[in-house]
Amino acid sequence: MSFTTDKKTMIRRIAEIIIFELKLQEITPEKFNPDLDLVDELGVDSMDLATVVLVLQDEYGISIDEDDYPKLRNVRMIAEYIEQKRAA
Amino acid sequence: MDVKTIPQREKKIRKWKFSELLADQEVRRRWEKVRKYFFLRESTYDMSNRCNIRCNGCYYYEGEKQFAEENGDPEAWRKLMREERARGITYVVLAGAEPSLVPELLKVCYGEMPLGCIATNGFKRIPEAVGYRIHISVWGNDETSLRVRRANNLLSKQIENYQGDPRAVFVYTFTRDNVDEVYEVMDIIAANDCKITFSVFSSPAGYTGTLRHNQDSLNRTRSAMLDILFRYPEQTLFSSYSAVAHTHQSGLHELYGCSYPRRNPSTNIGLGRSFRQYRTDLSWNREAACCVPDTDCDECRHYAAGSAVVTARLYRHVTDPNVFRSWLDYVDTYLAVWVMGYEKGENLCREIIEPPRHLS
Numbered sequence: 291m292s293f294t295t296d297k298k299t300m301i302r303r304i305a306e307i308i309i310f311e312l313k314l315q316e317i318t319p320e321k322f323n324p325d326l327d328l329v330d331e332l333g334v335d336s337m338d339l340a341t342v343v344l345v346l347q348d349e350y351g352i353s354i355d356e357d358d359y360p361k362l363r364n365v366r367m368i369a370e371y372i373e374q375k376r377a378a
Numbered sequence: 379m380d381v382k383t384i385p386q387r388e389k390k391i392r393k394w395k396f397s398e399l400l401a402d403q404e405v406r407r408r409w410e411k412v413r414k415y416f417f418l419r420e421s422t423y424d425m426s427n428r429c430n431i432r433c434n435g436c437y438y439y440e441g442e443k444q445f446a447e448e449n450g451d452p453e454a455w456r457k458l459m460r461e462e463r464a465r466g467i468t469y470v471v472l473a474g475a476e477p478s479l480v481p482e483l484l485k486v487c488y489g490e491m492p493l494g495c496i497a498t499n500g501f502k503r504i505p506e507a508v509g510y511r512i513h514i515s516v517w518g519n520d521e522t523s524l525r526v527r528r529a530n531n532l533l534s535k536q537i538e539n540y541q542g543d544p545r546a547v548f549v550y551t552f553t554r555d556n557v558d559e560v561y562e563v564m565d566i567i568a569a570n571d572c573k574i575t576f577s578v579f580s581s582p583a584g585y586t587g588t589l590r591h592n593q594d595s596l597n598r599t600r601s602a603m604l605d606i607l608f609r610y611p612e613q614t615l616f617s618s619y620s621a622v623a624h625t626h627q628s629g630l631h632e633l634y635g636c637s638y639p640r641r642n643p644s645t646n647i648g649l650g651r652s653f654r655q656y657r658t659d660l661s662w663n664r665e666a667a668c669c670v671p672d673t674d675c676d677e678c679r680h681y682a683a684g685s686a687v688v689t690a691r692l693y694r695h696v697t698d699p700n701v702f703r704s705w706l707d708y709v710d711t712y713l714a715v716w717v718m719g720y721e722k723g724e725n726l727c728r729e730i731i732e733p734p735r736h737l738s
Contacts, residue, residue: 329646329647329651333466334647335416335647335648335652336649336690337416337648337689337690337692339647340690341413341416343693344396344692344693344696348395348397359647360647
């Protein structure tokens with residue numbers, strides 16, 4: 291994925307990663323609501339989130355500090371976080 | 379060579395990608411094996427305020443929880459278990475003071491929540507209809523048990539009750555005084571083909587007795603753990619990293635940052651959000667909630683605490699192949715100890731790995 295990937299593509303890719311890593315069924319990246327609260331509404335727990343974060347780090351070549359995990363509440367917030375990290 | 383002459387690029391520590399760590403097929407298989415259990419979400423429950431023995435340094439008879447009234451109503455427990463399931467709890471730890479004294483309640487819990495564990499002194503056999511893991515506490519040989527726990531022939535009785543029982547794991551708690559006794563106990567455990575794992579005595583708050591560890595006893599405990607693991611690999615559910623994590627000079631909280639509510643104010647995710655510790659009257663208090671309440675947090679090296687706290691720090695352990703292997707061994711061990719039917723694999727790393735600290 292190029293550095294100039296737009297946010298929409300990034301959101302879709304993050305949704306793909308979450309669906310794949312958490313083995314979610316009956317949901318597609320296209321229909322994944324980027325504002326869905328991963329913890330409250332999707333039931334993601336700390337180990338699920340840690341797994342997703344590790345894959346995101348690989349995918350986008352960034353480092354995500356464990357103290358920042360609470361900022362990763364939904365796919366849109368994750369995309370914004372990654373954008374900020376890559377711009378820094 | 380003078381350190382100053384080493385080129386910068388050689389001094390750099392390689393930064394591993396997670397996908398690179400998983401490229402090793404043995405590691406990948408173990409990762410896939412353990413991650414199937416990431417759905418486990420625990421809470422703990424005191425079942426009775428009675429016990430049939432009275433041990434020096436007992437966690438239950440400290441603090442306020444010991445004074446809670448006992449709720450022996452099976453329907454109340456059934457309702458609680460259903461409510462727990464509804465809020466996402468998938469694993470129950472039935473403990474204090476002595477759960478074997480309330481077998482009907484254990485059956486009710488098992489009927490509602492199929493995954494769990496019972497912490498017992500093993501004096502009274504728990505009915506086979508209760509299909510949880512059963513942790514039987516061992517604090518030394520029979521002579522020591524009589525002195526510290528005021529219980530006659532305790533190990534013999536425990537083995538008589540649980541020999542050949544696939545639910546049973548004997549939990550040897552190392553105190554300052556019983557390190558060398560583990561060999562005698564282990565010979566008996568192995569001769570009876572029972573399984574063992576290890577815990578480390580973690581003083582209750584305000585404890586002034588003789589069981590509290592010092593640096594020397596922690597060092598001797600680590601050596602004994604590794605020696606037993608080497609000598610009895612079939613009977614011992616443990617790993618080198620488990621030994622390191624639980625006998626380190628620093629306690630679990632200082633090493634990993636305890637994620638139980640008592641030390642973790644965040645309710646965002648994980649244990650801080652979902653964990654509760656119920657008293658016998660079915661009340662709970664977030665301020666006091668941890669797996670072994672009333673333990674001095676600075677001294678906590680308890681096996682139950684580590685199972686959650688070390689596991690939760692996955693992201694600190696993806697820095698290097700051996701560090702990650704050590705973490706996988708730890709998690710594989712904890713699942714074998716706590717989950718019925720989970721078979722421990724061969725440990726992937728025998729090296730002594732220093733626990734990684736917070737990364738930023």
